[in-house]
Amino acid sequence: MIRWLLLAFGGALLGGIVHLATIIMLPRTATQDAYSRLAPGAPVNTVAAVPAPTPESAPMPFMDPAFASAVCRYDLSQGPLKLSVPVSLAYTSVSFYTRYDVAYYAINDRAAGRRVIELDLMTADQHNQMPEDEEITAADRLIVESPTLTGLIAIRALAPEPGLMSMAQSAIAAAKCVRAEDPKPAR
Amino acid sequence: MRLLLGSLFALVVAAIVGLGATYLALTRGAAFGPLTIGSWTAWPKTGTADADPYARASIARIGRLPTALGDGVAFTASTDDRGRLLDGRCDVVLAGITPAARFWTVTLYNPDGELVANSVNRFGFTSQEIVRHADGGFEIVVTPRANPGNWLPTGGVERYVLVLRLYDTAVGVSTKAGREVPMPAVTIRSCP
Numbered sequence: 001m002i003r004w005l006l007l008a009f010g011g012a013l014l015g016g017i018v019h020l021a022t023i024i025m026l027p028r029t030a031t032q033d034a035y036s037r038l039a040p041g042a043p044v045n046t047v048a049a050v051p052a053p054t055p056e057s058a059p060m061p062f063m064d065p066a067f068a069s070a071v072c073r074y075d076l077s078q079g080p081l082k083l084s085v086p087v088s089l090a091y092t093s094v095s096f097y098t099r100y101d102v103a104y105y106a107i108n109d110r111a112a113g114r115r116v117i118e119l120d121l122m123t124a125d126q127h128n129q130m131p132e133d134e135e136i137t138a139a140d141r142l143i144v145e146s147p148t149l150t151g152l153i154a155i156r157a158l159a160p161e162p163g164l165m166s167m168a169q170s171a172i173a174a175a176k177c178v179r180a181e182d183p184k185p186a187r
Numbered sequence: 188m189r190l191l192l193g194s195l196f197a198l199v200v201a202a203i204v205g206l207g208a209t210y211l212a213l214t215r216g217a218a219f220g221p222l223t224i225g226s227w228t229a230w231p232k233t234g235t236a237d238a239d240p241y242a243r244a245s246i247a248r249i250g251r252l253p254t255a256l257g258d259g260v261a262f263t264a265s266t267d268d269r270g271r272l273l274d275g276r277c278d279v280v281l282a283g284i285t286p287a288a289r290f291w292t293v294t295l296y297n298p299d300g301e302l303v304a305n306s307v308n309r310f311g312f313t314s315q316e317i318v319r320h321a322d323g324g325f326e327i328v329v330t331p332r333a334n335p336g337n338w339l340p341t342g343g344v345e346r347y348v349l350v351l352r353l354y355d356t357a358v359g360v361s362t363k364a365g366r367e368v369p370m371p372a373v374t375i376r377s378c379p
Contacts, residue, residue, distance in 0.1 A: 011200025018205025030247035061300025095255035104236040106257030160315035
């Protein structure tokens with residue numbers, strides 16, 4: 001009897017390890033996560049509009065229907081990325097996600113304080129390799145460090161009323177996400 | 188033989204306990220640091236790089252993009268203030284005010300996160316669309332039947348969840364439930 005109780009106890013301990021291992025492994029094995037769902041319609045390093053959710057079909061669950069949205073699926077292995085998003089009349093936000101859909105940074109139009117949200121996205125290594133004077137000339141640009149080489153940028157504009165949806169969509173449509181050119185020689 | 192049976196038994200127990208706990212954690216939406224106000228719950232930390240492994244696993248399983256904390260906070264309610272599950276055949280009233288935010292939206296989803304079809308194609312409200320009382324408070328009636336005022340149709344589904352998203356708000360990881368974060372009360376008014 002005691003033998004079986006001990007075995008059950010040992011099994012439960014092992015079960016705890018199984019539980020933690022599966023929780024930690026899950027994001028890496030999920031095939032229907034947001035990144036995988038969006039990837040077919042989103043070419044790398046290009047802004048692609050995300051269709052608005054409807055009861056029949058939605059690119060991913062729990063999307064806010066009051067927003068026009070677009071994503072830029074990025075890959076920084078070829079170099080940093082430049083992102084520019086014109087702000088719409090109501091509310092515009094840019095959120096950065098890693099390959100495993102963890103939000104690591106977000107900025108909205110008010111925090112950006114301009115009519116265009118301009119950002120440079122790069123990895124920590126690329127940021128360190130930037131020449132120092134380059135950093136001074138680029139001081140008025142916001143630099144975001146991505147913890148991973150690939151990921152998603154979600155660009156979203158609010159349509160406060162359904163009639164303003166086309167306005168929000170056109171603001172999003174003008175967003176650009178392009179690979180930064182090779183650094184210019186220092187002047 | 189006894190050793191084989193014994194280790195087999197221990198392994199079966201391990202599989203049941205481990206996978207069962209994982210399944211429960213993911214279906215119940217467990218994550219650390221929930222912020223609960225009335226029937227509304229948000230996980231502000233899930234929208235940051237510090238998201239815990241449970242939040243990451245749940246995000247991957249559902250397949251959504253979490254609301255980043257620099258963008259806003261999403262509160263979810265699946266019950267009324269007395270803990271009864273929201274039923275799409277009942278009249279449910281959302282009444283009160285929201286914490287300070289530049290914009291907010293309230294949206295009705297089925298438990299899988301899909302919008303619910305209805306005759307007027309209304310899936311939610313934004314803070315600008317809402318009709319308010321003189322004191323700034325508002326009342327949204329969530330019911331399958333057409334209703335004057337702020338009517339959010341349920342389409343008659345059995346279960347649904349309400350998601351209230353605050354955009355550009357001070358509500359965040361350090362927020363404690365209290366007077367500075369007033370959330371609308373959720374009340375089931377009548378059930379047929």
